[in-house]
Amino acid sequence: MTQDEIFQSGEGDQWYERNKVKLVPKDDFVCRMIESIGVQPRRIVEVGCSNGYRLEYLRQKFHAVCYGYDISNEAIEAGCDAFPEIHLKQKALHEIPYDTSFDLVICNFVLHWVDRSLLVQSMSRIDALVHRGGTLVIGDFDPDYQQKRKYHHLPDEEVYTYKQDYTAFFKATGLYRETAVFSFDHDKQTYGYAPSEARGMCAALRKMENEEYYVLTQ
Numbered sequence: 001m002t003q004d005e006i007f008q009s010g011e012g013d014q015w016y017e018r019n020k021v022k023l024v025p026k027d028d029f030v031c032r033m034i035e036s037i038g039v040q041p042r043r044i045v046e047v048g049c050s051n052g053y054r055l056e057y058l059r060q061k062f063h064a065v066c067y068g069y070d071i072s073n074e075a076i077e078a079g080c081d082a083f084p085e086i087h088l089k090q091k092a093l094h095e096i097p098y099d100t101s102f103d104l105v106i107c108n109f110v111l112h113w114v115d116r117s118l119l120v121q122s123m124s125r126i127d128a129l130v131h132r133g134g135t136l137v138i139g140d141f142d143p144d145y146q147q148k149r150k151y152h153h154l155p156d157e158e159v160y161t162y163k164q165d166y167t168a169f170f171k172a173t174g175l176y177r178e179t180a181v182f183s184f185d186h187d188k189q190t191y192g193y194a195p196s197e198a199r200g201m202c203a204a205l206r207k208m209e210n211e212e213y214y215v216l217t218q
Contacts, residue, residue, distance in 0.1 A: 002115035002117060002118065003113060003114065003115040003159055003160070004092045004093070004094065004114065004115050004118055005115075006154070006157060006159055007071045007072075007092075007113060008071050008092055011154060011159075012070070012071040012074075012075070013072050013073060013075070014153070016074050016078075017074070018153075019050075020051070020075075020078070024053055025053050025054070025056040025057040025060070026053070026057060027057065029182075029200075030054060030108050030137055030139055030202060031054065031057060031058065031061075033137055033182070033202045033203075033204055034058070034104065034135075034137060034204070035061075036180060037135070037179055037180050037204050039104065039135050040062060041062055041064050041102075041103045042062070042064050042065065042103060043064060043065050043066075043067075043103055043104070044058055044059075044062070044064045044065070044066045044067070044102060044103075044105075045066070045067040045068065045069070045105055045129055046066075046105075046107070046108070047068075047093055047096060047105070047107050047110060047125075047126060047129075048069070048070055048071070048093065048107060048108065048109070048110030049069060049070050049075075049079075049106075050072070050075045051070075051076070051079035051082060051088075052066070052068045052079035052082075052083045053079075053083075054106070054108075055067075055068050055086050056082075056083040056085075059083075059085060059086065064104075066085075066086045067086070067087045067089075067102070068086055068087070068088045069088075069089055069096050070088070070090065071091070071092050071093075072090070073090050076088050076089065076090045093110065093111075093114055093122040093125060093126075094114075094118045094121045094122045094125060098125050098128035098129055100129075101129055101130060101131035101134065102134060103133075103134040104134060104135050105126060105130045105134065105136045105137070107126055107136070107138050108137070108140075108202075109141075110140075111123070111138075111166045112140055112162050112164075112166075113151075113161065114162075116162065123166070123169050123170070126170075127170065127175070127207075130207045131207070132207055132208070132209045133207065133208075133209045134206075134207050135179070135204055135206055135207070136170065136176065136204070136205045136206075136207065137203070137204050137205075138166055138167050138170075138202070138203050138205065139203075140163075140200065140201065141161075141163035141186065141200055141201075142163075142165055142183065142200060142201035143163045143164070143196040143197065143199060144196040145196075146162075146163070147162075147163050147164070148161065148162045148163070149161045149163065165201075167181075167201075167203045167205060171205070176205040176207055176208070177206050178203055178205055179205065179206050180203065181203040181204070182201070182202055183201050184199075184201070185198050185199070185200070186198050186199065
């Protein structure tokens with residue numbers, strides 16, 4: 001069973017139950033990043049949105065049309081009741097449809113749980129959602145070196161948290177330019193320096209438009 005299947009079959013719901021009291025519309029690191037880069041998104045999608053609490057905050061702020069996907073059925077059901085103007089569906093990251101694109105795509109602290117066999121497919125789905133000239137905001141752990149740690153909520157399962165710089169994949173394609181980034185302490189939820197194990201980051205990447213490529217002539 002892959003990690004995605006483990007989360008889809010119950011651990012996603014358990015994560016939501018452990019954290020749901022904190023998941024209310026509010027300003028947070030991701031929202032501050034979006035506000036700081038000066039974008040005015042009209043269509044927003046968040047992958048790994050839980051109950052859609054962050055999308056509701058952004059919907060009210062930008063009057064945007066918002067879509068969200070999460071692996072937890074309970075989170076999606078709760079979000080549909082609490083935030084009826086958000087379009088929410090239960091999907092694992094690699095299952096998300098990509099027949100439409102958005103000017104703002106958010107993926108915050110999700111990729112570290114994706115099964116490694118599905119990582120490239122999942123990141124390709126994210127890329128397909130970002131409209132040319134649009135913005136991708138990624139938040140995740142940012143240690144000094146790639147590492148994996150046992151997922152302590154399931155000690156008897158082979159489930160890991162994979163910590164690495166996930167923006168590197170998108171920047172390596174040549175399609176994205178980093179417009180802003182900041183570090184914070186994930187444990188203390190404070191800005192600035194943090195030791196490798198606790199360091200989180202939030203980055204905004206802009207997807208290039210076709211006409212931004214240099215044309216070389218002979």
